[in-house]
Amino acid sequence: MVTVELDKVDEIIDRYVGEEGILIQLLLDIQSELNWIPKEALERISERLKIPVSQIYRIASFYKAMSLTPRGRHIVNVCLGTACHVRGGPRIMDRAKQILGIDAGETTPDMKFTLERVNCLGCCALGPVVVVDRDYHGKITPAKVKEIIETCD
Amino acid sequence: MPKLNSATELEELRQDILSKRDPNKRCIAICAGTGCLALGCGKVITAFKEEVRKQGLEGKIDIRETGCPGFCENGTVVTIYPEGIFYIKVMPEDATEIISQTIIEKKVIERLLYVDPATNEKVVHEKDVPFYKYQTRILIGNNSKLDPKSMDDYIALGGYSALAKALSHMTPEQVLEEVKKSNIRGRGGGGFPAGRKWESVRNAPGEPKYVIVNCDEGDPGAFMNRALMEGNPHSVLEGLTIGAYAIGSHEGFIYVRAEYPLAVENVGIAIRQAEEYGLLGENIFGSGFDFKVKVHRGAGAFVSGESSALMTAIEGRVGEPRPKYVHTSEKGIWDSPSCLNNVETWANVPLIINNGADWFDSIGSERNTGTKIFSLVGKVNNTGLVEVPLGTSLQHIIYKIGGGIPGGKKFKAVQTGGPSGGCIPEKFLDAPVDYDELAKLGAIMGSGGMIVMDEDTCMVDTARYFLDFLADESCGKCTPCREGIRQMLGILTDICEGRGKEGDIELLEELAEVVKDTSLCALGGTAPNPILTTLRYFRDEYKAHIEQKKCPTFVCKELTSYYIDPAKCEACLICLRNCPVGAIDGGKGKIHVIDQSKCTKCGTCFDICPDRFNAIARISGEPVPPPPSEEERVVVRVEK
Missing domain, CATH: 3.40.30.10 (Glutaredoxin)
Known part of the structure; x- marks a missing residue:
């Protein structure tokens, strides 16, 4: 891990020093800054805030929004909320797995894509929905999945 | 912006905003x-x-x-x-x-x-x-009338006048009485009377007291809280502040799930604006009442929407539920009395204060007062948010407002209440939607998700879907929920994948009872509902899966095959070219055949085969006919 990243971790910790009940918010900030939470970051928080690593690790491993492994440059989120499910979401997920050659929650070896399952994004009218990074694609068919993935660089 | 020190100053500001605006x-x-x-x-x-x-x-x-x-x-x-x-x-x-x-x-x-x-x-x-x-549309109707990032828009519509009224002309006791009299029930799912909850927090010994907005809208298919939080955050803040005044709390939290970044942004802006105008902070409207609010972002855990889990998460710890021998109204955040209500409950409070409890009580049905926002999704024409008085019939919501089922399909069931809810079949379409009636049917109100299912929906697969969701979301703290859900999911998966056996249904029912009775929190306690209601109303479908290995709706992949009817195939190449795995053999003038060993059952060929040919058949519960011989595959076109 390069030092620049630890600087960023320190900066984030600075925002919260002295406040109560901040661990989840702090980890979320690190996740969004680095796109994952490296071991070194957990240790740094522990050291500076005097919280046992085990306690920090427990939170980081419990929540879905936090990742302890590096994630791909593009996050492909397939919605499998109920509305998307009844409109064929699982078929979309199958197709995405097939194209990327990975399971949900995994990252391609070239670090280009991470495939995630999400349980409802609240845009049920567009189901089934695939979100790549921050772009929403609604009313997807299995045939369209490839197109969407191929447009990522 | 100078701080508003009284109700009069608020009204003056409102008039000033309106005078600068041309209504035309x-x-x-x-x-x-x-x-x-x-x-x-x-x-x-x-x-x-x-x-x-x-x-x-x-x-x-x-x-x-x-x-x-x-x-x-x-x-x-x-x-x-x-x-x-x-x-x-x-x-x-x-x-x-x-x-x-x-x-x-x-x-x-x-x-x-x-x-x-x-x-x-x-x-x-x-x-x-x-x-x-x-x-x-007494709640959601304002969404199109204001810019959620504009304090002036909200004030122009009469915003914060309820807070001014409560703080200037009412004692905390009077506010509490008004809310109790309105008979509003908590909109988060359980339907506990909000006024009674407020009262118990108010009367609980210990300081400080906390008030909390639950916007951890985790039920898949529900997004009414998101719409209110994104679209009218000031209404939630105003309601929360009034509640805090009645309860005697000076600190509030707004818990928003991680998946709603826009809601986090808008409510953050609203809090800053309210602070600038002096509507949050010290000595609000010169009444001597102080109140501050913080936003807490969730991090993606369904179980953290449970009240005790949510409070643990606010403390910065893992959001898991705890046994509630002692209610959170007595010992919540940091063991202080805490009042947690859903976004929609808080947003109703300014309306109750402004219009009076009697007005609120006159909307809806007995014991179920006010309106409720439902998110009407799934196989329905007008997907969206629907606000109706409690007690409105399913028929009215799904057909009159929702415009019925698309594509001329037949209605099969409506699933209410999220993963803890149940599926209600057609024969109960006339049932009024309120807390008590839904419970009678084996479903729950939940936060108001309403997922419409048509004849193409497999009910066993639906139950499996919810159990899969719950198995994933169970925090694992108590054994009945952690293990029980996993066992039930295993049985359901077997049934969906053709390994169902006699006695599975009975075993599911037995397990369901145990999980229901012995789980620590409501997640486990209600987890069997999707199974129990589908078994209650759609038992035949379970039997077809188990006895005939047949999925009547062709949803369960392992029980379904795709087959090209040689009599109908025109060898047009469309399915062949679109098959993602190259499982279709054929050519121009050569009838297409699906290689069953390669087929992943994605259904693309079925979707894409032109209606005028309609050559792809779905088969379940019986063997796939053998492919035609090579000679039979030559298409002889009749010359015109």
Whole structure:
């Protein structure tokens, strides 16, 4: 891990020093800054805030929004909320797995894509929905999945 | 902005805002909620702004980016005020025409109007669209009237007058009495009377006391809280502040789930604005009452929406539930008395204070007062948010407002209450939707998710879906939930994948009872509901899966095969070219055949085969016919 990243971790910790009940918010900030939470970051928080690593690790491993492994440059989120499910979401997920050659929650070896399952994004009218990074694609068919993935660089 | 020190100053400010606004000034209100955002409303907004600039109309017309008005099926929705002309499915390229035709020439653009499928007539005005017309939009209705990022918009609509009234003219006891008298029940799911909850927190020993907004809307298929939080965050803040006053709390939390970044942003802006105006902070309206609010972002855990888990998460620890021998109203956050209510409950409070408990009590049915917002999704024509008085029938919601089932399909069931809820079949369509009636049918109100299912939905697969969700979301703290859900899921998966055996149904029922009775929190306690209600109303479907290895709706992949009917195949190559795994063999003039060993059952061929051929058949519960011989595969075309 390069030092620049630890600087960023320190900066984030600075925002919260002295406040109560901040661990989840702090980890979320690190996740969004680095796109994952490296071991070194957990240790740094522990050291500076005097919280046992085990306690920090427990939170980081419990929540879905936090990742302890590096994630791909593009996050492909397939919605499998109920509305998307009844409109064929699982078929979309199958197709995405097939194209990327990975399971949900995994990252391609070239670090280009991470495939995630999400349980409802609240845009049920567009189901089934695939979100790549921050772009929403609604009313997807299995045939369209490839197109969407191929447009990522 | 100078702080507002009294109710009079608020009213003066309101008058001042209104006097500067011309009620006849044209305003283009564009939905900027997540649904429309997903449909590209960002580009629509930019196009309108650009067009206004180009035509030199800056300052002459307003462009308002609003919250979600609920009609997501037809996004991006644009309303032109003051006329209320309603355009649907607006694209960026429509901006020029809307400005030159509707704004300047005052002409209605026919092609952008909503067509009522029942009468085939075009509807010009928002208020006449059946989807809106049959609703009672006292909460969600304001979303299209204001920009959620504008404090002035909210104040212009009378915002914070309820807070002013409560703080200036009512004692905390009077506020509490009013809320109790309104008989409002918590909108988060359980339906516990909110006034009674407030009272127990108020009376609980210990200081400080906390008030909390639960916006961890985790139920898949539910997004009404998101719409309120994104679209009208001040209404939630105002309700929370009034509640805090009644309860005697000086610190509040707003817990928003990680998946709602726009809600986090908008409520953050609202809090800063309220602080600037002195509506949060010390000595609000000169009443001596202090109150501050913090936003806590969730991190993606369904179970953290449970009250004790949510409070643990606010403390910065893992959001898991604890046994509730001692209620959170007595010992919640940091063991202090804490009052947690859903977004929608808090948003109702200003209405109750302004209009009185009797007014609120007159809406809805007995013991179920007020309106409820439902998110109507799934196989229904008008997907979106629907606000109706409690006690309205399912029929009215799904057919009158929702416009029925698309594609001429038949209604099969409606699933209410999220993963803890149940599936209600057709014969109960007349049932009134309220807390008590839904419970009688084995379902629950939950936060108001309503997922419509048509004849193509497999009920066993639906139950498996919810159990899969719950197995994933169970925190694992107590054994019945952690192990019980996993065992039930295993049995359901076996049934869906053709390994079901006699006795499975009985075993499921037995397990369901144990999990229901012995789990620590409501997640486990209600987890068997999807199984129990589908078994209650759709037992035959389970039996077909187990006894005949047949999925009557062709949803369960392992029990379904795709087959090309040689008599119907015209060898057009369409399915062959679109098959993602190259499982279809054939050629020009050669009847296509699916290689069953390669087929992944994605259904692309079935979807894509032209209707005039309709050559792909789905088969379940019986063997796939052998492919035709090579000679039989030659298509002999009759020369015309």
